[in-house]
């Protein structure tokens with residue numbers, strides 16, 4: 001399957017169905033599973049010896065003679081020995097079960113996480129984060145529960161179903177009738193039980209995912225919810241989802257409450273007493289045999305009670321495995337092309353008749369063609385929604401073109417090794433994302449090794465060093481989630497520092513100075529100029545001061561290029577450029593005091609402006 005990112009794994013699971021997927025993961029740890037089964041089986045076998053020894057003891061007490069005392073002591077020692085051995089077997093079984101289930105949880109989670117990172121942005125655009133989180137955390141954990149206590153209890157208790165079938169005929173052959181009939185009926189009930197439980201378990205899991213998605217979205221948009229006083233409405237919507245989860249759980253409980261095996265167990269006791277009593281009356285078995293036989297029937301209690309719980313866990317785990325596979329098996333269009341072209345990027349970018357749309361049938365870019373020489377700075381301008389950001393996303397293959405080609409150094413980006421391409425194209429997004437890690441770690445993101453001096457040098461170039469030092473912990477300051485503890489301008493400068501640190505041959509700055517005051521704008525301007533030096537830079541900006549010193553300007557309108565060239569030429573010849581430019585905000589700056597929307601000022605020399613400000 002094509003994926004943007006493929007982890008070198010020591011295994012490739014069988015993803016053809018949930019059963020194969022589960023079996024594959026179980027078989028990866030077959031020795032641990034074998035220890036579990038062996039522990040469970042021997043434990044059950046030893047447990048079933050207890051009623052046998054008690055039956056023997058009964059016989060001894062009923063016909064006392066000189067050897068009775070010694071025989072009872074020996075039988076007691078056997079029971080103690082059997083229980084001690086059981087304790088060891090229980091330990092083996094429970095330890096293996098924990099090891100087994102935790103390993104499976106880890107393997108499946110790793111596999112799912114790697115698969116998620118490998119999915120294209122097209123996939124992630126339409127997947128609510130909360131839903132994905134529910135699968136990575138909760139559904140994977142359900143698979144753990146399916147193994148332990150689910151399978152563990154089912155396997156362990158199944159041995160208690162087998163033991164009486166073996167032991168009863170040893171007491172007297174006809175005594176097999178009741179236990180065998182019970183086991184057949186109990187297994188039939190189990191099959192019907194799981195069949196009716198499975199669709200409900202799927203509904204529970206799916207409704208849980210939807211609830212999680214809503215929760216994640218609400219927390220993400222908390223500011224908007226509070227800002228628009230929508231708390232009550234949101235609580236109402238969330239309640240509807242929690243009600244649905246509750247209702248499906250109750251439906252599941254209703255099916256569980258109708259579990260027929262409890263009734264069967266009661267009937268089995270009645271039938272066993274009747275049968276044993278009849279054989280006793282016929283003189284075919286003695287009192288000890290009756291006690292031993294009823295003791296064997298008692299062993300059924302454990303599998304009946306535990307199967308209700310273990311089968312519910314298995315039904316939930318099975319539904320979860322299906323949901324995990326759903327995600328893993330979804331195709332992603334982008335291939336990582338690991339064997340592709342992977343030279344050092346020089347920086348030439350060419351768009352050749354590119355068409356693109358995010359959704360089928362809705363075209364965002366139409367016939368886009370332009371070229372950028374290595375080291376040039378190019379500004380892409382156009383009204384909001386014109387497709388500027390979309391152009392940037394095609395360069396590092398966040399998305400692939402529908403038709404036409406995007407070339408980097410003359411090579412189609414699809415022929416590049418994706419890792420080689422992306423590691424050399426740095427994009428500072430409109431909505432800058434910072435991780436909840438330290439400032440230093442954020443600047444060095446993507447690098448395995450870095451020194452404090454390097455980080456500080458990058459921060460200085462990005463005009464970020466001074467504000468970083470105002471924090472008590474400096475570079476070790478932990479940034480709040482998504483960088484919420486920083487201002488917009490500070491986030492932008494950290495993103496620039498990250499770009500300096502990785503020193504990419506191609507740098508894309510998307511609207512990077514849209515939300516800041518003029519003094520900060522000035523600092524960022526300087527940082528951008530020094531960042532643009534010696535590399536191909538694409539500026540997607542509404543800032544006049546940035547646009548006009550670009551080597552080349554591409555003017556977009558509704559996804560089409562309506563003009564391109566140098567600032568002066570465009571200003572003189574392109575009505576679109578003039579119109580767009582007239583609407584752009586030009587912040588006043590200390591060095592470059594071009595007034596906003598002042599068309600006279602636009603005719604100033606771009607290079608001159610750049611030099612002055614530098």
Ligand SMILES: Nc1ncnc2c1ncn2[C@@H]1O[C@H](COP(=O)(O)OP(=O)(O)OP(=O)(O)O)[C@@H](O)[C@H]1O
Pocket residue numbers: 125358359364382383384385386387388389390391430511
């Ligand atoms: N992930 C997406 N899925 C679907 N449509 C999208 C997606 N991202 C952008 N679009 C659509 O593509 C069009 C171009 O968007 P784009 O972000 O490239 O515009 P832009 O020129 O960068 O705008 P702005 O100046 O406001 O950032 C818009 O109509 C937008 O609604």
